Amino acid sequence: xxxxxxxxxxxxxxxxxxxxxxxxxxxxxxxxxxxxxxxxxxxxxxxxxxxxxxxxxxxxxxxxxxxxxxxxxxxxxxxxxxxxxxxxxxxxxxxxxxxxxxxxxxxxxxxxxxxxxxxxxxxxxxxxxxxxxxxxxxxxxxxxxxxxxxxxxxxxxxxxxxxxxxxx
Amino acid sequence: xxxxxxxxxxxxxxxxxxxxxxxxxxxxxxxxxxxxxxxxxxxxxxxxxxxxxxxxxxxxxxxxxxxxxxxxxxxxxxxxxxxxxxxxxxxxxxxxxxxxxxxxxxxxxxxxxxxxxxxxxxxxxxxxxxxxxxxxxxxxxxxxxxxxxxxxxxxxxxxxxxxxxxxxxxxxxxxxxxxxxxxxxxxxxxxxxxxxxxxxxxxxxxxxxxxxxxxxxxxxxxxxxxxxxxxxxxxxxxxxxxxxxxxxxxxxxxxxxxxxxxxxxxxxxxxxxxxxxxxxxxxxxxxxxxxxxxxxxxxxxxxxxxxxxxxxxxxxxxxxxxxxxxxxxxxxxxxxxxxxxxxxxxxxxxxxxxxxxxxxxxxxx
Numbered sequence: 001x002x003x004x005x006x007x008x009x010x011x012x013x014x015x016x017x018x019x020x021x022x023x024x025x026x027x028x029x030x031x032x033x034x035x036x037x038x039x040x041x042x043x044x045x046x047x048x049x050x051x052x053x054x055x056x057x058x059x060x061x062x063x064x065x066x067x068x069x070x071x072x073x074x075x076x077x078x079x080x081x082x083x084x085x086x087x088x089x090x091x092x093x094x095x096x097x098x099x100x101x102x103x104x105x106x107x108x109x110x111x112x113x114x115x116x117x118x119x120x121x122x123x124x125x126x127x128x129x130x131x132x133x134x135x136x137x138x139x140x141x142x143x144x145x146x147x148x149x150x151x152x153x154x155x156x157x158x159x160x161x162x163x164x165x166x167x168x
Numbered sequence: 169x170x171x172x173x174x175x176x177x178x179x180x181x182x183x184x185x186x187x188x189x190x191x192x193x194x195x196x197x198x199x200x201x202x203x204x205x206x207x208x209x210x211x212x213x214x215x216x217x218x219x220x221x222x223x224x225x226x227x228x229x230x231x232x233x234x235x236x237x238x239x240x241x242x243x244x245x246x247x248x249x250x251x252x253x254x255x256x257x258x259x260x261x262x263x264x265x266x267x268x269x270x271x272x273x274x275x276x277x278x279x280x281x282x283x284x285x286x287x288x289x290x291x292x293x294x295x296x297x298x299x300x301x302x303x304x305x306x307x308x309x310x311x312x313x314x315x316x317x318x319x320x321x322x323x324x325x326x327x328x329x330x331x332x333x334x335x336x337x338x339x340x341x342x343x344x345x346x347x348x349x350x351x352x353x354x355x356x357x358x359x360x361x362x363x364x365x366x367x368x369x370x371x372x373x374x375x376x377x378x379x380x381x382x383x384x385x386x387x388x389x390x391x392x393x394x395x396x397x398x399x400x401x402x403x404x405x406x407x408x409x410x411x412x413x414x415x416x417x418x419x420x421x422x423x424x425x426x427x428x429x430x431x432x433x434x435x436x437x438x439x440x441x442x443x444x445x446x447x448x449x450x451x452x453x454x455x456x457x458x459x460x461x462x463x464x465x466x467x468x469x470x471x472x473x474x475x476x477x478x479x480x481x482x483x484x485x486x487x488x489x490x491x492x493x494x495x496x497x498x499x500x501x502x503x504x505x506x507x508x509x510x511x512x513x514x515x516x517x518x519x520x521x522x523x524x525x526x527x528x529x530x531x532x533x
Contacts, residue, residue, distance in 0.1 A: 092509050094523040094527065095394050095524055111528045
């Protein structure tokens with residue numbers, strides 16, 4: 001059969017010579033390779049203390065955005081949910097009542113907004129679909145959890161803190 | 169008699185069709201079907217006198233008739249122009265028509281608020297389809313758009329005058345279907361608006377049909393307002409024996425699970441209602457048990473409403489049953505115990521109007 005690459009090596013099945021049967025030269029050769037790596041640059045970082053820089057196009061944990069006045073941008077139009085290939089997003093809409101204008105940007109808003117992080121594949125289609133710039137994929141991971149129910153992210157997990165409330 | 173009747177031969181986009189004298193170009197094109205049918209925002213075959221307002225159905229008549237083969241000097245509204253023998257019409261084959269239609273769409277959208285993310289009509293809106301197929305991708309309009317306050321026409325119908333394109337369909341519906349019309353167009357030109365005189369409420373057995381005939385989201389169902397998006401609901405054909413003699417009782421239920429979110433009349437491929445239904449069927453029968461369900465409604469697969477509705481899929485056999493010797497796999501997590509969406513305690517379809525913030529507070533009993 002024609003080899004696919006020129007890197008294929010035939011397995012040497014000849015009986016071992018006495019020097020090979022001793023094993024010691026082979027062990028010495030192997031340890032040499034091991035010790036050589038001490039002087040090389042480390043491929044890993046000690047994660048919690050050190051973090052790697054994310055690529056600018058990294059797609060991580062979702063956030064629900066607010067506008068400049070701290071009102072929720074999401075109007076529960078359902079385009080993120082319909083774009084989601086994993087069907088991870090669900091929502092329920094409600095009408096803004098008089099007096100809630102400082103909370104919600106438009107007359108309709110998402111009363112419930114849920115992302116199932118167990119289903120989410122972080123493709124970023126929701127971000128692309130959003131006509132109101134409400135959902136963004138941030139540069140953080142979804143944190144680990146011991147229980148599956150910890151991965152159902154509601155609005156209180158996703159909404160960014162109100163910038164006006166923080167200023168006070 | 170039928171043999172004596174002279175049939176007119178018409179050519180629309182080089183497709184020949186024989187129609188009766190007095191047929192409009194639009195209806196002749198609908199006999200052919202497919203892509204050559206001009207879009208229509210105001211013409212409604214079930215309503216007498218409709219058409220001629222929106223100008224989206226404009227076509228080019230390249231040959232007037234056999235007797236007078238001169239082309240018509242201007243583009244004509246196909247819903248109002250009747251055919252002549254030997255007439256030749258260009259619709260999508262004429263770049264002039266497509267360009268003019270693009271202009272018409274731009275004019276229709278000048279005062280449109282483009283609030284599709286909020287609008288309940290999104291997903292089944294003719295203006296969305298028209299803009300998608302014939303419009304440009306961005307607006308060039310830089311001035312202040314005409315705005316109106318929202319009006320309740322009765323407690324079941326919401327009027328968003330800002331979204332209206334003044335097609336007059338609802339006025340014709342009210343005129344021809346109900347006993348007395350209570351709404352019409354007030355004002356002229358740019359100030360024209362649909363209104364009930366001195367905010368009189370609309371109270372008629374068939375007035376709910378104005379929601380179905382409205383090509384945009386100007387007239388929407390207040391009982392369905394903001395409850396769900398149409399593409400997350402499953403349209404199901406259903407019927408019931410309605411006591412109203414004029415109502416056929418044949419409807420489409422828009423369901424999610426066992427909840428009936430909305431009841432509409434059945435619409436044909438041109439978005440026109442097949443049979444008008446009464447207000448009792450539309451607004452008051454929001455329970456599955458009120459209806460005899462016939463089966464899922466066929467939706468054009470190009471429509472967003474058909475998303476997520478997997479018809480004729482074959483579910484593969486679950487191999488776990490054999491592997492586990494009949495034991496059930498242990499369910500580690502039930503999403504319904506954790507998810508706050510679609511709580512059984514909160515029945516959105518049973519709430520009268522749109523849901524508000526206080527509807528989502530779960531009462532602990």
